[in-house]
Amino acid sequence: MVIMYSSPVSLVELQLRSNALAGLTLGQIAAQLQLPVPANLQKDKGWVGQLLEQVLGASAGSKAEPDFPHLGVELKTLPIDRHGKPLESTYVCVAPLTGVAGQQWHESWVCRKLQHVLWVPILAERQIPLAERVVGSAFLWQPNSEQQRALQMDWEELMEKISLGGIADIRGAQGKLLQLRPKAANSKALTNAIGAHGEPIRTLPRGFYLKAGFTASLLQQQFG
Template structure:
């Protein structure tokens, strides 16, 4: 590892910290009915509309707006977990995630779930992890965000709730245990995005100069980038496909998304 003074050390269990400074402050939803009311109030709105209503600055560049859409959605829904290792809606036990989709209604990226401990003192069973508490009941907000669309023009298409079934939880637990087997054998640095069936463990840090300590195969301290648990892109796309089937989404509906892309990006091919 480079010994440059620019290198930052992350504590195990780090959290990505970023928040909007808005005069709009909503209490957490008291029940599902209130959460649904808030969801229905933002469906169809663009990120820029929400920014104006919230009185916050809307970044113009995609690089500056990383995570912005998710934060502003959290603001309008009243998510209250902040950076704690708890579901976003603590009292309801529901984790909030945003899925950016292309005009073919497929997920554009992997979905971050939680930070991963890669230097644990002891093994923690899957059912006792923050990862498990987050995946048990999830709210996905679907964001229309085809490649090239300015962040301000991204638009909320809808939402759905997801609770994994017994088989899906078993696969997630298997993925979790396989990652931990590598961690406890001093091979955390070998974990990469090709591993895992539903879950991935991938680098997750403010920048590429952030490192965290791990044990190597000899029990000595080594250094690697912090990691996080993610849903694989193919898995979130499969959830969207299941939603399409259950809601009776027809080819004409996808054509409307193509048309919306053409309206929002007239100089770009649809």
């Protein structure tokens, strides 16, 4: 029987629950929840996030709202190496590729997801078996005005390219903090988009990701 945890009623309770996980391995947390640990993440990419959502009492599931809706907090795991450096960019959400004209930053899913984030660093170097990866000290973060401005600028630039049919020209190097990258289980999973001459085309779904350099700066800001 899988143990279900109730939703935390306050930010203080969420932080306390997160603190209690620091130093535990993913295997120990999974055992607490009576869940099996997959051999690797190839077929179970979202497993770590789902495990932590469950133990911390996140209630959004797959709904289009933050993981802790009543607190307005999104949960993001952050795989790091032993030097505390992020190992990859962080997925935020799927990018809309049609009907994007007139969309505003403050109404965007990216903006809403990043308004308040619980970051959970995880020591996750490749050679460490999944069950032995260790949870670090989680922290709550809200973008300051400078970070908010930079995220908005990146988003507006990328969305403008999408709406003008420039999807094929967008590279991961674009954007200071935010990048747009293909997000699909395989190359057959195509979606609708706008072509260079305004015509409907089929292309790989794209996702917004936070660059590793940016999340490294958040860790630096938090832990010095």
